[in-house]
Amino acid sequence: MKYYKTSLLQLIGPLLALLLSFLIGGIFIFFVGRDPILVYERFFSQTLGNAYGMSQVLFKATPLMFTGLCVALSFRAGLFNIGAEGQLIIGTFLTAWVGFTFNSLPALVLIPFCLIAGILGGAFWGAIPGVLKAKFGAHEVINTIMMNFIAAALVSYLVINVYAVPATIHTPQISPASELPRLDFLVDSLRGSPANVSVFLALTASIFCYYFLWKTRWGYELRALGLSRSASEYAGINIGQRTIMTLALSGGIAGLVGSNFVMGYKHYFELGFSEGIGYIGIAVALLAKNHPLGIILTAVFFGILEYGTLTIGTFVPKELSNILQAIVILFVLITSKLINWWIRQLQALTAIGNVHA
Amino acid sequence: MLESVFSIAFFVQSLRISLPYALPALGATFSERSGVINIALEGIMLISAFATTVGTYYSNEPFMGILIGALAGMLTALLHGIISVTFKADQIVSGIAINVLAIGLTKFSCQLIFHSSSNSARIVGLEQWKFLPNIPILDNPFIVGTIILFLMLQVVLFKTTFGLRLRAVGEHPEAADTAGVNVKRMRHLGVLISGALAGLGGAWLAIDQHSFTDGMTAGRGFIALAAMIIGKWTPYGAAGACLLFGFAESLSIQLQSTSHAVQFIQMIPYVLTMIVLAGFIGRATPPAADGIPYEKE
Known part of the structure; x- marks a missing residue:
């Protein structure tokens, strides 16, 4: 069977999963005593029916693009990075810290400075499990989980005991020079929407990752590592160094989340702002089969889920979004297994056919 | 300061704090010994804490609530088992999805039943159980029960045929399969045991606090995984690690x-x-085949 055909067949899995999750979501809505069709109609018209809704979706999708890319990049190198949550917390805090500490700098200097601080913070937090894996063979899954909790505790200390504005759990405001403009300067009807130009940064990051993975030598080595560690070692790739580099790069991308939340929206760092977007990034990457450009689509899909459930919040508890997210992931896992099995059966059948012909 | 640390009250507090780490850590040990990584412990505990609250709220009998909590834990674990053992899908992704599901499902249901997504109504606690002697530690059926479970399950894991088979499918599933052990069934059992134990951990949280609050497990399922690793995948080791954590947390409350x-x-x-x-x-x-689905030749 030709490759393009099987890869098309593999798309059926995620699509089927989406369909099934909306079906089950409908059952939940029915259970609450509402009409699923009416609720879904509102859900889609409020998210995709007008520019304001779409901009809200993009706002929700932006951090998911960063965390999705973070997970996918590691995955391509055969590393399971569950640490996007911790990496983005550290990066975002540093973005805010630079923003409110160096408040005399002009925008032209301060904005890149804030972004670089975010990247470096996330990269540092990602590099630690990378070093532990490269030097001691410690498994990155457990270490990245542990680093998430250490990050949360560390930032909680820094905010509450050092930087917090009294009686709040957030830092002071960042300098106006470090703020990113909102999208309402482009389209007037977007007034009040938190969508900001960081979405373009996320899109650029997706294209950068695509280019990096398929057009550069480092990216090639990274993918080789993911396909076979032993083969890449024979080919002369420095596995330890590439492991550290990959996790650092992943973390750096997650560290850009602050561009959306801090620089584009709230203008300060707040404890608990992330609400698990690091973990949802795993779902975003999984649904996109770890393809950087696919992640743009899947992040938007999860953005629709998040904002859509907010718009129907008066009819159905907004926690429906978590339930739908989880169901999508679980169904993707199952359907992709089933479809792979089905493809193998088909291939076996055509192989038998070829022998007989 | 020192006298407060070396008091019985301090020791009892440490034990109480280590309970919701120890029960899921014991469960994690059984799951991973059978070859299945269970990151879903956090979600399992959360769902069980909620199920315990609902069960106790309607029956007004904490024992009933705890039973329902443990069953809910097993049911959630079964989902993890079906995905990772039956379908051989990625165990870590499955665990994360179940954790996300647990957050959503508990808040959603809490809103429907108690008309608040963050708090339940107050439920009765263990005060009703007055048949135990009024001596510290011994007066808490949960502490006594957990100690007995640890003593028992250490023996089950290392001295019984069942334990041997469970460890065999986690170390070398091919060999176990050749020897006639049903790998899938043993792994399902390992995951179910972890669900029941994590469920009891969640039940204790709800009973101890007399209510459910959203996200009340607060990462305990992950600390349980940590305890399992520090305890080198043995029940006694996990217990030691949990006591250490309980002691540290107790100390931090004093400080x-x-x-x-x-x-x-x-x-x-x-x-x-x-x-x-x-x-x-x-x-x-870790066990040699930990996290690797078994593909029969």
Whole structure:
């Protein structure tokens, strides 16, 4: 069977999963005593029916693009990075810290400075499990989980005991020079929407990752590592160094989340702002089969889920979004297994056919 | 300060704090010994804590609530088992999805039943159980039960045929399969046991607090994983690690009035796990087939 055909067949899995999750979501809505069709109609018209809704979706999708890319990049190198949550917390805090500490700098200097601080913070937090894996063979899954909790505790200390504005759990405001403009300067009807130009940064990051993975030598080595560690070692790739580099790069991308939340929206760092977007990034990457450009689509899909459930919040508890997210992931896992099995059966059948012909 | 640390009250407090770590850690040990990584413990505990609250609320009988909590834990674990053992899908992704599901499902249901997504109504606790002697530690059926479970399950894991088979499918499933052990069934059992135990951990949280609050497990399922690793995948080792965590947390509560750096004490379990994993304190070797689905030839 030709490759393009099987890869098309593999798309059926995620699509089927989406369909099934909306079906089950409908059952939940029915259970609450509402009409699923009416609720879904509102859900889609409020998210995709007008520019304001779409901009809200993009706002929700932006951090998911960063965390999705973070997970996918590691995955391509055969590393399971569950640490996007911790990496983005550290990066975002540093973005805010630079923003409110160096408040005399002009925008032209301060904005890149804030972004670089975010990247470096996330990269540092990602590099630690990378070093532990490269030097001691410690498994990155457990270490990245542990680093998430250490990050949360560390930032909680820094905010509450050092930087917090009294009686709040957030830092002071960042300098106006470090703020990113909102999208309402482009389209007037977007007034009040938190969508900001960081979405373009996320899109650029997706294209950068695509280019990096398929057009550069480092990216090639990274993918080789993911396909076979032993083969890449024979080919002369420095596995330890590439492991550290990959996790650092992943973390750096997650560290850009602050561009959306801090620089584009709230203008300060707040404890608990992330609400698990690091973990949802795993779902975003999984649904996109770890393809950087696919992640743009899947992040938007999860953005629709998040904002859509907010718009129907008066009819159905907004926690429906978590339930739908989880169901999508679980169904993707199952359907992709089933479809792979089905493809193998088909291939076996055509192989038998070829022998007989 | 010192006398308050060496008091019985302090010791009892440490034990009480380590309970919701110890029960899921014991469960994690059984799941991973059978070859299935169970990151879903956090979600399992959350769902069980909610199920316990609902069960106790309607029956007004904590024992009933705890039973329902344990069953809910097993049911959630079954989902993890079906995905990772039956369908051989990625165990870590499945675990994360179940954790997300648990957050959503508990808040959603809490809103429907108690008309608030963050708090349940108050439920009765263990005060009703007055048949135990009025001596510290012994008067708490949960502490007594957990100690008995640890003593029992250490023996089950290392001295019984069942334990041998469970460990065999986690170390070398091909060999176990050849010897006639049903790998899938043993792994399902390992995951179910972890669900029941994590479920009891969640039940204790709800019963101890007399209510359900959203996200009340607060990462305990992950600390349980840490304890399992520090305890080198043995029940007694996990118990030791949990007691250490309980002691540290107890200490941090005592220190809260004098120090502002409690967050650094909160980091201890996580940092310790990373140090142990890096091999600085003996070797930490997971079961050989841990996390790898078994593909029959």
